[in-house]
Amino acid sequence: MARRTAASSYDERDVKVRPGRGSRPRSKLRPAHADAIPALVVAVDRGRYTCVLDGRTVTAMTARELGRKAVVVGDRVGLVGEVSGAPGTLARIVRVEQRATVLRRSADDDDPVERVIVANADQLMIVTAVADPEPRPRLIDRALxxxxxxxxxxxxxxxxxxxxxxxxxxxxxxxxxxPAVVARRSPGTETTDVREVAEHLRDHVTVLIGHSGVGKSTLVNQLVPGADRATGKVNVVTGRGRHTSTSAVALPLPDGGWVIDTPGIRSFGLAHVDPNRLILAFPDLAAETPACPRGCHHFDGAPECALDVALAAGRVDPDRLASYRRLLASRDGQAGD
Structure with a gap:
């Protein structure tokens, strides 16, 4: 048989082309997961999510199609896969439902990164001790x-x-x-009477925040029998509590609703809050602001602020205006503890 010449021996049909990594076209279509089962995220721990559905607890991980989307306690999600809750099984979170509310904070007022604390809470209970440790009004203001x-x-x-x-x-x-509720210890005991607190929490999804040592976990343990949240003492030297709760957890209340315990906080950054939105929480004051000059931030002493005009005319409550401006000052880091 005659030899092929170099020029005639091979052509492009002889070359086997192997596709390189990533050359396969990626589809933008994602599974609809119409059969996903709704569940509630009640705890998050190192990439594993504890969810509840139909009275059982299921451990899950996030599906790849969610990407970097964060899932937090309080999220309502869709689960697929092994949802029996049997030991050693793992379901997948394939969908995060639209959140009704999001409570967030930043590490400090200059940090642009928002940290979502919980989703879908309708009530925020700010827990503070009247003594041991002393109240920190600035932290309360910032939480408000x-x-x-x-x-x-x-x-x-x-x-x-x-x-x-x-x-x-x-x-x-x-x-x-x-609204305020006072939790008092029962005479001669270390037990706190939480009946009035429980009335305020019934049928709500309530997130608890407060600095360490104020008694959040103690409240939770009495509100939810069997919760077994760790408690700690206040340091007699620093006057601050020791962190006992290390992560947020949602617990069902016996009479309906949920309570979400969170770790004690030392700071509450508000870099994500637009001061111009804060006035919307005060309809009586907001009604006066259309007469303010453009760009007015309504601080105490702001030139030609219509709130001062309304105050002089007796149209706004002076204590309420002072409180609003205190919150503004807290947002901008002007107020001390």
């Missing part, structure tokens, strides 16, 4: 700003009322029309 910005109803819960009179603290927030 976050609640107003998120459209979540705030509730002030004052603990350790047997150590000091809670009335001054309650009165300080009365102009903001923030």
């Amino acid at each position: 700003v976050a609640a107003f910005d998120a459209g979540i109803e705030p509730l002030l819960c004052i603990t350790k009322a047997d150590l000091a009179d809670p009335a001054p603290l309650v009165d300080a927030y009365a102009p903001l029309q923030v």
Whole structure:
């Protein structure tokens, strides 16, 4: 047989082309997962999500198609795969439903990164002790700003009322029309009477926040029998509590609703909050602001601010305006503890 010449031996049909990595066209279509089962995320731990559905607990991970979308406690999700909840099984979260509310904070006021604390809460209970440790009004103010910005109803819960009179603290927030509940220890015991607190939480999804040592986990343990949240003591030197809760967890209340316990916080950054939105939480004050000059931020002493005109005319409550401006100052880091 005659040899092929170099020029005639091969042509392009002889070359086997192997597709390179990533050369396969990616479809933008994603599975609809119409059969996904709805569930509620109640805990998050190192990439594993504890979900509840139909009275059982299921462990899940996020599906690849969700990408970097964060899933947090309180999210309502769709699950596929192994949803029996049997030991060693793992379901997949394939969908995160639209959130009704999002409570978020930043590490500080200069940090542009928002950290979502919980989703779909309709009530924020700010827990503070009247003493041991001392109240931190600036943290309370900042939590109120976050609640107003998120459209979540705030509730002030004052603990350790047997150590000091809670009335001054309650009165300080009365102009903001923030409801307050006082949790007192039962005489001669270490047990706190939580019946009034439970009434405020019934049929709500309530997230608890507060700095360490104020008694959040103690409240949760009495509100939810068997919760077994770790509790700690206040450091006698620093006057601060020790972090006992390390992650957020949602727990069902015996009489209906959910309570979400969160780790104690030392700071509450509000870089994500637009000060111009805060006025919307105060309809009586917002009604006066159309007469403000353009760009007015409504601070105390702002030139030609219509709120000062309304104050002089007696159209706004002076205590309420002062409280609103205190929140503004807290948002901009101008107020101390």
